[in-house]
Amino acid sequence: MTQQIQSASDEAVRERVESLLAEMTVAEKAGQLTQYFYMGFMRDQAKDGAPSQPEMVEAAMTRSGVGSLLFLMDPAEINRLQRMTIEGNRLGIPALVGFDVIHGFRTVLPVPLAMAASWDPAVIEQGQAVAGREARAVGIHWAFSPMVDIARDPRWGRIIEGAGEDPYLGGKVAAAQVRGFQGSDLSSPDNVIAGPKHFAGYGAALGGRDYDESNISDAELWNIYFPPFKAAIDAGAANIMSAYMDLNGVPAAGNRWLLTEVLRDSLGFEGFVVSDAQAVHDLFTHHFAADLADAGARALNAGNDMEMTFVDPAFDHLVAAVEDGRVSIETLDTSVRRVLTAKVRLGLFENPYVDEARAAEVLVDPAHRQVAKTAAQRSAVLLRNEGELLPLAADELSSVAVIGPLADSPRDTLGPWIFDYDLAETVTILDGIKARAGEGIDVQYAPGIRPAFRTFPSMFDAWPNNTPEDPADFDDDAELAKAVELARASDVAVLVAGEWQNMIGEGASRSSLELPGRQLELIQAVVATGTPVVLLVMNGRPLDLRWPAENVPAILDIWYPGSQGGKAVAALLFGDDSPGGKLPFTWPRTGGQVPIIYNYTRSHKPNDQWRRDWDEESTPLYAFGHGLSYGSFSYSAPTLSSESIAVGETLTVSVTVTNEGSRAADEVVQLYIHQRYGTSSRPVRELKGFQRVPVEAGASATVEFTLGPDELSYWSAVTRDWVQDATTFDLGVGGDSTVALSTQFTVTA
Ligand code: NOJ
Numbered sequence: 001m002t003q004q005i006q007s008a009s010d011e012a013v014r015e016r017v018e019s020l021l022a023e024m025t026v027a028e029k030a031g032q033l034t035q036y037f038y039m040g041f042m043r044d045q046a047k048d049g050a051p052s053q054p055e056m057v058e059a060a061m062t063r064s065g066v067g068s069l070l071f072l073m074d075p076a077e078i079n080r081l082q083r084m085t086i087e088g089n090r091l092g093i094p095a096l097v098g099f100d101v102i103h104g105f106r107t108v109l110p111v112p113l114a115m116a117a118s119w120d121p122a123v124i125e126q127g128q129a130v131a132g133r134e135a136r137a138v139g140i141h142w143a144f145s146p147m148v149d150i151a152r153d154p155r156w157g158r159i160i161e162g163a164g165e166d167p168y169l170g171g172k173v174a175a176a177q178v179r180g181f182q183g184s185d186l187s188s189p190d191n192v193i194a195g196p197k198h199f200a201g202y203g204a205a206l207g208g209r210d211y212d213e214s215n216i217s218d219a220e221l222w223n224i225y226f227p228p229f230k231a232a233i234d235a236g237a238a239n240i241m242s243a244y245m246d247l248n249g250v251p252a253a254g255n256r257w258l259l260t261e262v263l264r265d266s267l268g269f270e271g272f273v274v275s276d277a278q279a280v281h282d283l284f285t286h287h288f289a290a291d292l293a294d295a296g297a298r299a300l301n302a303g304n305d306m307e308m309t310f311v312d313p314a315f316d317h318l319v320a321a322v323e324d325g326r327v328s329i330e331t332l333d334t335s336v337r338r339v340l341t342a343k344v345r346l347g348l349f350e351n352p353y354v355d356e357a358r359a360a361e362v363l364v365d366p367a368h369r370q371v372a373k374t375a376a377q378r379s380a381v382l383l384r385n386e387g388e389l390l391p392l393a394a395d396e397l398s399s400v401a402v403i404g405p406l407a408d409s410p411r412d413t414l415g416p417w418i419f420d421y422d423l424a425e426t427v428t429i430l431d432g433i434k435a436r437a438g439e440g441i442d443v444q445y446a447p448g449i450r451p452a453f454r455t456f457p458s459m460f461d462a463w464p465n466n467t468p469e470d471p472a473d474f475d476d477d478a479e480l481a482k483a484v485e486l487a488r489a490s491d492v493a494v495l496v497a498g499e500w501q502n503m504i505g506e507g508a509s510r511s512s513l514e515l516p517g518r519q520l521e522l523i524q525a526v527v528a529t530g531t532p533v534v535l536l537v538m539n540g541r542p543l544d545l546r547w548p549a550e551n552v553p554a555i556l557d558i559w560y561p562g563s564q565g566g567k568a569v570a571a572l573l574f575g576d577d578s579p580g581g582k583l584p585f586t587w588p589r590t591g592g593q594v595p596i597i598y599n600y601t602r603s604h605k606p607n608d609q610w611r612r613d614w615d616e617e618s619t620p621l622y623a624f625g626h627g628l629s630y631g632s633f634s635y636s637a638p639t640l641s642s643e644s645i646a647v648g649e650t651l652t653v654s655v656t657v658t659n660e661g662s663r664a665a666d667e668v669v670q671l672y673i674h675q676r677y678g679t680s681s682r683p684v685r686e687l688k689g690f691q692r693v694p695v696e697a698g699a700s701a702t703v704e705f706t707l708g709p710d711e712l713s714y715w716s717a718v719t720r721d722w723v724q725d726a727t728t729f730d731l732g733v734g735g736d737s738t739v740a741l742s743t744q745f746t747v748t749a
Pocket of ligand 1: 276
């Protein structure tokens with residue numbers, strides 16, 4: 001179902017937009033299509049009498065107006081700039097204020113990949129509703145989020161911002177986030193516009209190297225990369241951000257096929273498209289546009305409505321382009337209409353300013369902290385639990401060693417892509433364990449090693465706290481020995497290892513998946529003491545855990561769990577709640593295996609029978625969908641409402657899942673199908689349904705799924721269109737993507 005923005009009340013929006021448009025000069029129209037970073041701290045950095053960056057933006061406000069501002073987070077400053085914008089332009093049109101609200105604003109939620117690992121659309125929606133509420137309270141109207149790029153190569157640092165490798169899960173996660181941000185009414189003081197990004201194919205960067213080109217077949221685009229965007233658009237997303245890279249040789253921001261034929265004509269998008277930062281300028285960098293003027297004209301003609309930029313918008317040249325006919329006035333008007341529609345729908349003309357006192361209250365709402373804690377609990381994935389080491393029995397423990405520099409690092413607990421956090425209120429893993437353990441258990445901490453550092457700097461180094469501090473007077477050998485001694489003397493060791501938050505995210509691709517620094521050595525030394533070890537992995541991509549996966553009894557993936565992370569993790573460790581998350585990607589054994597995905601197609605000497613590599617298994621370390629809990633689940637054979645349906649019909653699948661264990665836990669029940677033959681060959685298995693269900697010890701739950709044309713059709717390179725074949729399907733329902741597909745049904749013509 002595509003969004004309907006032509007409903008009755010939208011008639012008023014349309015009239016308002018048309019009456020403004022009728023008043024506007026071409027220069028004012030071009031002004032509405034520019035979005036500027038506003039870098040207040042650069043005011044003192046002007047050189048040679050030229051205006052500084054913020055002065056340049058302020059001049060644009062009074063010249064012909066600006067459409068939007070970004071990277072502002074202080075409500076007083078936002079009000080000040082909004083006033084300047086409104087008073088600066090003849091028609092008093094306010095600015096849209098955009099920001100990277102990726103996983104929370106002041107309250108920090110687990111990183112997006114972690115949220116996806118919850119397989120819980122309700123908690124994902126709630127999380128982004130909190131983020132949107134805080135952002136709107138300070139005067140932000142638009143989140144550059146969710147990132148819905150499918151990522152199949154974990155060397156790409158931005159895998160952390162998305163929902164992993166699967167289009168079906170990705171679609172459900174994308175839609176939940178859009179619902180959370182936008183709610184049902186954009187003019188509400190709690191909602192913001194969602195801007196799914198980066199359209200499209202950014203996650204397929206060559207070699208996982210950020211910003212590099214993507215070459216993706218049409219079948220993969222339609223079946224893998226576009227579906228999460230489609231889901232976000234169907235959920236009502238009012239904005240889309242175009243991507244940086246070349247897609248099949250054409251830069252996304254100047255790609256008319258992508259931004260108009262696919263996005264508008266096929267996917268039904270009716271909102272406005274913004275470029276990524278400087279991406280219209282980049283049309284020149286790509287050796288695609290002849291100059292800035294050509295870049296602006298080609299981006300707009302392709303369907304890129306707004307330009308995001310630091311300086312000198314290419315869209316300043318649109319006035320000349322309209323004069324010399326390179327851009328038609330109709331094209332310009334269409335884009336301006338889309339931007340003004342967003343402003344009217346947000347109610348910006350009526351309520352352009354925010355109440356700063358209210359903002360201060362909203363940012364510390366305790367209910368938001370509770371949502372963050374629940375989200376962190378639900379996103380953790382229990383990868384291994386030999387001998388049921390977890391949960392820890394508090395009444396049988398007298399001492400816990402907490403080890404590793406990440407265990408006590410508030411900044412790393414939060415993860416990347418956040419700016420308005422509060423380190424003082426962030427609960428680290430050490431804080432959380434201490435608080436939960438209480439008086440009776442002696443909790444001692446040793447870092448063991450110094451933090452690890454990037455070989456090359458990060459683009460966020462100018463932001464405070466981005467790089468971990470290198471402790472002075474740190475005697476490496478003595479500290480390692482201290483940590484080992486502490487572990488030896490304790491009943492259990494909880495070791496935190498992973499990547500520092502500046503090692504993952506934008507501009508944070510890497511060539512290997514190894515644990516950085518001396519972390520593996522630390523793990524090995526602690527395990528050698530014989531004290532039982534729980535490894536907590538802090539990460540936003542799979543890491544090479546081959547040794548721990550064989551030698552550390554319990555491994556819990558906690559991701560970057562956010563501001564309430566320590567509380568959530570402690571509750572899981574001590575069994576107040578059970579982990580229930582599942583992996584949203586296939587976890588490779590080693591970097592050399594990537595990309596490795598669960599939904600590959602079978603070919604000559606299938607790799608379930610004939611190994612692909614002579615030096616490594618063909619299988620991953622952990623399968624897509626894997627995750628244990630403190631329960632123990634068995635599944636009934638699936639029952640089908642019918643073993644044969646005609647093309648276009650639906651059937652239901654139901655399965656009963658029983659918790660044979662002694663503790664209540666959630667199970668994510670997953671449905672996979674495989675098409676045996678047809679117009680194209682199809683993957684060995686594809687996720688087509690899931691549901692996270694709580695099941696008490698000894699109890700059962702019955703889960704039902706529907707399979708119809710949406711699940712059984714695909715885009716075929718043979719017909720160059722969607723097809724649903726008359727064929728036979730295998731089907732299986734279980735707790736991860738290795739479930740046997742032992743049930744069949746047929747589809748007849
Ligand atoms: C570049 C990133 O690619 C994009 O995701 C982000 O929203 C913009 N910068 C603005 O910060």
